[in-house]
Amino acid sequence: MQGNRRQFLTYGGLALGGLLISRGMMARSQAIAQTTIMNPAPTGLSAPPKGDVRLVVISDLNSAYGSTDYLPQVKRAIALIPDWQPDLVLCVGDMVAGQKSSLTPAQLSAMWQGFDRHIAQPLRRANLPLAFTLGNHDASGSISNGRYTFAADRQAAINYWLNANHTPTLDFIDRRHFPFYYSFTQQDIFYLVLDASTARLSPEQWTWIESSLASEQAQRSRLRLALGHLSIYPVASGSRSEPGNYLHEGDRLQTLLERYNVHTYISGHQHAYYPAYRGQLELLHTGALGDGPRSLVQGNLTPYRTLTVIDIPRDRPNLLYTTYDMDRLSLINQSTLPSQIDTPRGRIVRRDLQPTA
Numbered sequence: 465m466q467g468n469r470r471q472f473l474t475y476g477g478l479a480l481g482g483l484l485i486s487r488g489m490m491a492r493s494q495a496i497a498q499t500t501i502m503n504p505a506p507t508g509l510s511a512p513p514k515g516d517v518r519l520v521v522i523s524d525l526n527s528a529y530g531s532t533d534y535l536p537q538v539k540r541a542i543a544l545i546p547d548w549q550p551d552l553v554l555c556v557g558d559m560v561a562g563q564k565s566s567l568t569p570a571q572l573s574a575m576w577q578g579f580d581r582h583i584a585q586p587l588r589r590a591n592l593p594l595a596f597t598l599g600n601h602d603a604s605g606s607i608s609n610g611r612y613t614f615a616a617d618r619q620a621a622i623n624y625w626l627n628a629n630h631t632p633t634l635d636f637i638d639r640r641h642f643p644f645y646y647s648f649t650q651q652d653i654f655y656l657v658l659d660a661s662t663a664r665l666s667p668e669q670w671t672w673i674e675s676s677l678a679s680e681q682a683q684r685s686r687l688r689l690a691l692g693h694l695s696i697y698p699v700a701s702g703s704r705s706e707p708g709n710y711l712h713e714g715d716r717l718q719t720l721l722e723r724y725n726v727h728t729y730i731s732g733h734q735h736a737y738y739p740a741y742r743g744q745l746e747l748l749h750t751g752a753l754g755d756g757p758r759s760l761v762q763g764n765l766t767p768y769r770t771l772t773v774i775d776i777p778r779d780r781p782n783l784l785y786t787t788y789d790m791d792r793l794s795l796i797n798q799s800t801l802p803s804q805i806d807t808p809r810g811r812i813v814r815r816d817l818q819p820t821a
Contacts, residue, residue, distance in 0.1 A: 509793060511548040512786055515775030517651050520545050522771055523556035523732030524752035525583065526601055529564045530571050532578030537769045537790040538753050542583055546590035548773060552650055553592055556732035556750050557599025557661070557693030559583065562617040572620035584630065594632050597657050598644060599693040599732060605644075605662045618644075637681050638672075645669055647676050653776075654685035656726070660692030663712040673717075677724035687781045688726040695731035697807040699738040699749045700758040705808065709733065714809055721745055727781055736760050737770045738801060739785060740812040746783070747812060748772070753790060763802040768792065 511518075525538050545553060560575040567575075587594050600606075603621035606613040624630055625643035634648040644659040656676055659669060682688055696714035698705040710733075711717060721729060728746040735758040737751030751757060751770030759767050773786040787796040804813045 509544055509788060511773050512775065512784075514549060515784060516778035517552075517653065517776040518548070518550045519552050519554055519774040519776070520548060520550040520771065521554045521556065521730060521748065521750055521774060522753050523750040524558040524599070524735055524756075525555070525579075525754040526558050526561040527755045529561050530567055530575065531561045532574050534578075534582050535754055535769075539582060541753055541771050541790055542586050545587070546592065550592060550773070553587055553594045554691060554730065555583075555594060555596040556691055556730055557597050558601045558732060558752075558754070559596065559599070561601055562620070563601045563604050563614055565614070567616070569616055569620065572616060573623070576620060576624040580624070580630065593634055593650070595634055595648065595655060595657065595691070596632075596643075597691045597693050597732075598659060598661050600661045603644070603661060605659055605666075637679070638676060641669075641672070645672065647682070649681060649685060652685055653687045653689060654682045656682070656688065656690040658690065658692035660694040660711060660731070663694060663708050663710065665711070665713065665717075670716075674720060674724075677720065677726065682724065687776065688724065690721055690726050690729045691731070692729065693732050695734055695747070695749055696729060697740070697742070697747065697749075697805075697809050697812050698734060699740075699760055699805050699807065699812075700734040700736035701761050702758065704734050704736075704758060705761055707808075710807075710809070718743065718745055728783060734758065736767070737772075737787060737796065738805065738812075739787075739798070739815040740805070741815045741818045742810065742812045746815055746818075748785075757791075760802060760805065761807070762805050765800065768796075770796065 522541060525534060527535060559579050562572055562575065584594060598621060603618040604614040612618055621643055635650060637647040637649060639646045646657050648655050676682060695710050696718055698710040703709060722744045728748055730748045730750060732750050734749050735752035735756055736749060738749040738760060740747045750772060753769050753771055757767035757769050759765060769790040771788050771790055775784040789796050798816055801814055803817060804811055
């Protein structure tokens with residue numbers, strides 16, 4: 465989604481038709497996008513051998529403003545996910561297509577019902593828990609004259625997610641501010657979910673972030689992951705590299721995450737896939753699965769829609785990525801990505817090039 469919607473981010477498909485995927489179908493030989501090559505290249509769109517914990521990460525699912533339907537790539541991804549047997553599905557925002565003042569409460573509700581029909585219901589039927597962070601098109605936190613610019617969007621998100629039929633089955637640690645920001649644990653991993661739907665985090669949220677990360681539950685977990693829609697570093701071309709499209713105080717957030725030994729910050733919004741690191745923090749810029757994939761700010765790769773499977777070994781805290789190009793039904797060769805990207809906030813480096821201790 466491009467065009468007029470970008471003006472709201474102030475501080476504050478390729479159709480695949482009816483192709484059926486056989487689990488035995490052979491794919492073109494490509495490298496698996498992961499830091500440590502531990503698994504053989506899968507065939508077709510089968511996932512590699514499962515780690516101790518498996519996550520599937522998706523983001524930016526929406527189409528045009530007000531849309532209640534989704535692209536074939538999104539529907540195909542949701543149909544494939546149960547076969548990969550993840551322990552948890554993570555969606556890093558923009559599940560619906562709001563952030564337009566002319567959308568009525570009825571239209572906002574219809575979008576969330578479309579999300580439930582096409583995304584949430586199939587995952588519930590497969591008994592797969594879904595954790596999410598809200599994006600700017602779900603429930604923008606933009607404030608003007610002391611009021612939420614898109615208060616109706618935020619109310620629609622509350623109405624949907626606080627419905628007992630829709631609230632995810634997670635082991636919540638702190639759900640006082642759910643669905644906007646919250647924390648939970650699963651399989652000894654601590655998840656910090658931010659309301660990064662705009663470039664500025666509220667003072668209350670900054671206090672909450674530090675107290676949550678300093679908590680006993682967070683620090684005794686074997687791994688800590690953080691999720692937010694807007695990224696710390698912009699990686700995509702065009703307006704996504706402009707202020708308002710990445711976190712205003714990203715350096716402050718990175719310092720906090722590093723202080724409390726958060727392993728990875730997972731974000732959306734950039735619509736371009738780039739796994740990276742800077743300092744002690746790993747960064748997963750999740751590409752868009754829905755409308756409007758973008759090019760990286762460096763390199764000459766054609767934009768593509770993505771889905772990432774993360775496997776976490778039992779014996780060490782590193783994340784093994786298998787990322788799919790959902791337009792071409794193929795694996796992404798991580799070595800084709802730029803080795804580094806110079807952003808307005810500084811240089812980030814492709815994560816597989818991170819020195820080992």
